[in-house]
Amino acid sequence: xxxxxxxxxxxxxxxxxxxxxxxxxxxxxxxxxxxxxxxxxxxxxxxxxxxxxxxxxxxxxxxxxxxxxxxxxxxxxxxxxxxxxxxxxxxxxxxxxxxxxxxxxx
Numbered sequence: 001x002x003x004x005x006x007x008x009x010x011x012x013x014x015x016x017x018x019x020x021x022x023x024x025x026x027x028x029x030x031x032x033x034x035x036x037x038x039x040x041x042x043x044x045x046x047x048x049x050x051x052x053x054x055x056x057x058x059x060x061x062x063x064x065x066x067x068x069x070x071x072x073x074x075x076x077x078x079x080x081x082x083x084x085x086x087x088x089x090x091x092x093x094x095x096x097x098x099x100x101x102x103x104x105x106x
Contacts, residue, residue, distance in 0.1 A: 001064075001065045002026075002062060002063065002064050002065075003055070003062070003063045003065065004060075004061070004062050004063075005028075005030075005055065005056075005057035005060070005061050005062075005063070006057060006060055007028075007057050007058065007059045007060055007061075008056070008057060009056070009057050010054060010055065010056045010057075011054070011055045011063075012052065012053065012054045012055075013052075013053050013065065014051050014052050014053075015051055015053065015067045016051065016067075016069075017048060017049070017050065017051045018048055018069070018070070019048070019067045019068055019069055019070070020045075020048065020067065020068060020069075020070050021045075021046045021048075021053070021065075021066065021067040022043055022044060022045045022046065022065075022066050022067075023038075023043070023044045023046075023053070023055065023063055023064070023065050023066070024041075024042075024043050024063065024064040024066070025038050025039060025040050025041065025042050025043075025044075025061065025062075025063060026040070026041075026061075026062040026063060026064055027040055027060070027061055027062040028040060028057060028058065028059045028060055028061025028062065029057075029058040029059055029061060030055045030056060030057055030058060030061055030063065031055075031056040031058060032044055032053070032054070032055060033052075033053065033054050034054060034056070037058065053065075076088070076089055077089075079093075081093065
């Protein structure tokens with residue numbers, strides 16, 4: 001979810017405790033949970049110990065909030081691809097090279 005906040009505005013969200021959760025500061029800056037200041041282009045990864053997150057915009061800001069169930073599967077990352085195995089990453093590169101991912105229009 002993305003959230004745009006004006007300077008001084010606050011946003012609170014409650015998420016499941018066992019989810020992996022992080023916040024990317026896309027623009028601006030924030031105070032997270034009334035204690036940590038975070039600047040543009042920084043990512044905050046939360047431990048799976050709490051469910052409440054509060055963001056206070058220190059300036060006009062845009063946040064990207066990511067949260068989901070842990071997948072508990074092996075991961076293999078290379079370049080822009082993240083898969084379960086090295087073979088799957090190789091296949092992703094082949095598929096990308098063959099245009100199977102589609103194209104963005106100008």
